[in-house]
Amino acid sequence: MKISKTRKIIRNQIKKILLEQEYPKVDVVGDEKGIEDLDSGGFRLGTVEFEGAQTKKWKPAKYYKDITQESKDELWKLESPIPYIYDDMKAYMGKKAFIKKFPDGGKELWETSPKLKKVIDRFGSVPAPAESFEKCIGTPTIGVGHAIKTAEEFSMYSLHNIFEICTKANIEANTQISLDAFLMEDKDIKEIFYEDLIIHMQFKSRITKPITQSMFDALTSLAFNSGWEAKHPEKGYLQAIEYIIRLINRGRYKAAQNVLKGIAVTSKGKRLQNLIDRRAMESELFGKDGIKPPKKTKATKVAGTEDK
Numbered sequence: 001m002k003i004s005k006t007r008k009i010i011r012n013q014i015k016k017i018l019l020e021q022e023y024p025k026v027d028v029v030g031d032e033k034g035i036e037d038l039d040s041g042g043f044r045l046g047t048v049e050f051e052g053a054q055t056k057k058w059k060p061a062k063y064y065k066d067i068t069q070e071s072k073d074e075l076w077k078l079e080s081p082i083p084y085i086y087d088d089m090k091a092y093m094g095k096k097a098f099i100k101k102f103p104d105g106g107k108e109l110w111e112t113s114p115k116l117k118k119v120i121d122r123f124g125s126v127p128a129p130a131e132s133f134e135k136c137i138g139t140p141t142i143g144v145g146h147a148i149k150t151a152e153e154f155s156m157y158s159l160h161n162i163f164e165i166c167t168k169a170n171i172e173a174n175t176q177i178s179l180d181a182f183l184m185e186d187k188d189i190k191e192i193f194y195e196d197l198i199i200h201m202q203f204k205s206r207i208t209k210p211i212t213q214s215m216f217d218a219l220t221s222l223a224f225n226s227g228w229e230a231k232h233p234e235k236g237y238l239q240a241i242e243y244i245i246r247l248i249n250r251g252r253y254k255a256a257q258n259v260l261k262g263i264a265v266t267s268k269g270k271r272l273q274n275l276i277d278r279r280a281m282e283s284e285l286f287g288k289d290g291i292k293p294p295k296k297t298k299a300t301k302v303a304g305t306e307d308k
Helices: 003-022 069-079 095-101 106-112 114-123 151-156 168-173 186-206 213-226 240-249 253-262 273-286
Strands: 027-029 035-037 043-045 047-049 082-087 140-143
Touching: 069 186, 069 213, 069 273, 082 114, 095 106, 106 114, 140 186, 186 213, 186 240, 213 240, 213 253, 213 273, 240 253, 253 273
Parallel strands: none
Antiparallel strands: 035 043, 082 140
């Protein structure tokens, strides 16, 4: 037997042992493309076959690096990007109130800005712009729910501050530039959005049972909307996603799907239809790839490990 072939057999046998330790209750099937090396020195599955079920991709949550592009697009629509800094606790403003608040440029921005028009078409009004970090009642926010945490960060987005855009000084200094140009571009909003998504995926470190891609996408949507931490960072109560994770970790996938449908649907004590609809969508997505958990099967077998 050639040395190179012997090394390959040994390498596959090591993979087999590692996979058996990681997945003691499932059959591992696949070829070299299905078992991929990781930088950490471990291995992960491409496809896992479960007894009595169609072949599904069930993996430990820690191996999911991102949600699908389809889920990103849906989340983008759900979160409704706002191209300027706003106060998330103030009431929305209609056209009359907006123009009154910003007599210099407010009417032009409302009537001619394509970026602002997207917001108006969605809500019929716009979130109240934030003047400064210190004057915010709630959290200064921009883009797809990006919370601005410090005064320094607020100043980084000052170009997109309507209190500075709609001033005589700015209008007179930029006569050849439309006010719309000062609002944040979609590509810049998406860049921040994708960075924030990664942060909100940190919940995956608390999941101990394998899940599917659709489950991960649904949980990420929930985390982005209501928080990824186990407990609220300020108030200390359990976050909605933690209840779902605890059910998953007990192998109760169906119960997790059912709870997801009715959790975190209120704001300030009131049930909101948009949150009810969103949870229903997330619950449906959660079960898209099936919710049947892995079952104990025959001895694990990795294709290509036979010593011939």
